[in-house]
Amino acid sequence: MSERKLAFLYSPEVEALSYPPDCPFKTQRAGCTRLRLLSFGLLGGENSFEFEPRRATIAELKRFHTAHYLEEMQRAADGDLTVDGLRMGFGGTDTPVFKNMFECGAWGCGVGLAGAELLLDGRADIAFNLLGGFHHAFTDRASGFCYLNDVVLACMKLADAGKRVLYLDLDAHHGDGVQSAFYGRKDVMTISLHESGKTLFPWGGFEDEIGEGAGRGYNINIPLPAETYDEAFLTALDSVAVPLAEDFKPDALVLELGMDILAGDPLTHLRMTNNVVVEIVERVLKLNCPILVAGGGGYHIDNTVRGWALAWRTFCGENDDCDYALGMGGVMLANSEWAGGLRDRVLPISAGQRAAVEPELRATIEKISNNIFPLHGLKAPAAGREARPAKFA
Ligand SMILES: [Zn+2]
Numbered sequence: 460m461s462e463r464k465l466a467f468l469y470s471p472e473v474e475a476l477s478y479p480p481d482c483p484f485k486t487q488r489a490g491c492t493r494l495r496l497l498s499f500g501l502l503g504g505e506n507s508f509e510f511e512p513r514r515a516t517i518a519e520l521k522r523f524h525t526a527h528y529l530e531e532m533q534r535a536a537d538g539d540l541t542v543d544g545l546r547m548g549f550g551g552t553d554t555p556v557f558k559n560m561f562e563c564g565a566w567g568c569g570v571g572l573a574g575a576e577l578l579l580d581g582r583a584d585i586a587f588n589l590l591g592g593f594h595h596a597f598t599d600r601a602s603g604f605c606y607l608n609d610v611v612l613a614c615m616k617l618a619d620a621g622k623r624v625l626y627l628d629l630d631a632h633h634g635d636g637v638q639s640a641f642y643g644r645k646d647v648m649t650i651s652l653h654e655s656g657k658t659l660f661p662w663g664g665f666e667d668e669i670g671e672g673a674g675r676g677y678n679i680n681i682p683l684p685a686e687t688y689d690e691a692f693l694t695a696l697d698s699v700a701v702p703l704a705e706d707f708k709p710d711a712l713v714l715e716l717g718m719d720i721l722a723g724d725p726l727t728h729l730r731m732t733n734n735v736v737v738e739i740v741e742r743v744l745k746l747n748c749p750i751l752v753a754g755g756g757g758y759h760i761d762n763t764v765r766g767w768a769l770a771w772r773t774f775c776g777e778n779d780d781c782d783y784a785l786g787m788g789g790v791m792l793a794n795s796e797w798a799g800g801l802r803d804r805v806l807p808i809s810a811g812q813r814a815a816v817e818p819e820l821r822a823t824i825e826k827i828s829n830n831i832f833p834l835h836g837l838k839a840p841a842a843g844r845e846a847r848p849a850k851f852a
Contacts, residue, residue, distance in 0.1 A: 461776030463506065463584045463585055464505075464506050464507075464583045464585070465507045465508070466574065466582070466585070467502055468509075468511075468512040468574050468586060468587060470511060470512055470590070473489075473563065473566040473570070474486050474487055474490050476562050478555065479555050482555055484604040485758075486590060488764055489589035492771070493509075496768055496772075501768075513573055514562070514565050515565045515568035515607075519569075520607060522612055523611045523640060524596075524598055524599065527543070527599065528547055531543050531544040531547055531549070532549065532561050532564070532601070532606060533561050535549040535556050536557070536558060536559070536560045547600050547601060548600045548602055549601055553602075554604065563606075564593065564607030566590065567590050567591040567607065568608070568612050570588045570590045571612060572612055572616055574586035574588045575616040575751055576616070578711060579620050584749050586750070587754075588613075589752075589754035589767055590754065591753045591755075592610060592755030593605035593606065593608050593609050593610065593636075594610050594634035594636050594715055594753075596636045597635075597639055610634075610637055610713055610753050611640040613713055614641070617713070617751075618646050622709075622710035623646055623707065624646065624711050625648050625711070626648065626650070626715070627650050627700065627712060627713070627714050627743070628650065628717075629652055629714070629715060629720065630653060630717025630719060631654050631720045631726075631756060632659060632660060632719070633656060633661055633664025635663055641674065642671055643670065648678075648704075648707045648709070649678050649679065650679040651680050653681075653682060654687070654728060655682035655683060658685045659685075664680045665682055666681065666826050667830070669830060669834075679699065680827075681823065682823060684815060684816045684820060685728035686812050686816055687731065687816050687820070688730045688808045689805075690808070691816050691817065691820055692720070692729075695820060695823075695824060696738075696739070698828070699824055701742055703831065703835065703837075705746065706837055707835075711749050712751070713751045713753065714753065716739070716752050716753070716755060716770055717754070717755030718759075718762060718763035718767060719756035720735070721759065721762045724758050724762070725758050725759060726758045730806060732802075732805060733769050733802060733803045734802060734805065736766050736769050739770075744774070754767065762803075765801050
């Protein structure tokens, strides 16, 4: 166990504020992860503690959202959906109107703010908000299961305290709401790796969206082709995200760790295994700054829970020796049927998959390097050079 202090922010109250049953977004994932961690003996004690969060106040929500939007959202939750409310996105297929929508969103934001506060006052080095990660919410628009943007508010809280904030979004979907919040700022750098907008909602987040004005070069999008696998994902991470993140030298990191990147997710088309989670954690720890982890997407519930539990365990400094021993007895039929431990088995990569992913990804990396690196005084990798090899295949 490391000396890092980890805080798991959780409230059973929020779990009770669930989305409608037919909605794929399940708030219960946080509680399931908590139970998994408790059963593994990874939660409890001085350096790995639970923390009771709070709900965000209206004044806090107004730091990003308009007063009119907040009013319309509360009105819609009370059963009065107006034309303005419809225009703001309430009542869409993936933004259903439900009784607890405002409370649920306000709690998600409160958890994120409480996590940022723990980092700011030094009570935690790593804070987990698996009840948040609502990166699609705009200042006055709901989108993609997101109503109130906890990650924007947490980044703002940290930036308001004078911190240089890195927002690293590894959810399968582009973090469009967060991009919109910080597009003209350079004190908050946003890096989003996501399935390309050519094949996935929210249909944007392309590599030429690089920020504007003072923020030019501080908004980085790394679109990944459908079928992207571990090795290709890590190449993108290591070729673009890691050098830019290291050069930025953040005082704080907000990490959106959506588990809809995992193979088997019913809403996306990426093919990663949760082995990348361990690699991600190892890399962000090298930034040597406090980290707020936000949950985000993940629609295969068991895969999502195992991925988050694996992230927590890695942040704790625990390895997976016993996992493999347990896993050997498992029936290895599919990614989600790995019977023992937290790690996925390594998935084979077909020649067709490589051919579909590699050329497109290489071109994307080259374009980003050529456009963004010089803005930071960094040397773009020479054209045609093989990207840094991943640590494992
Ligand atoms: Zn997502």
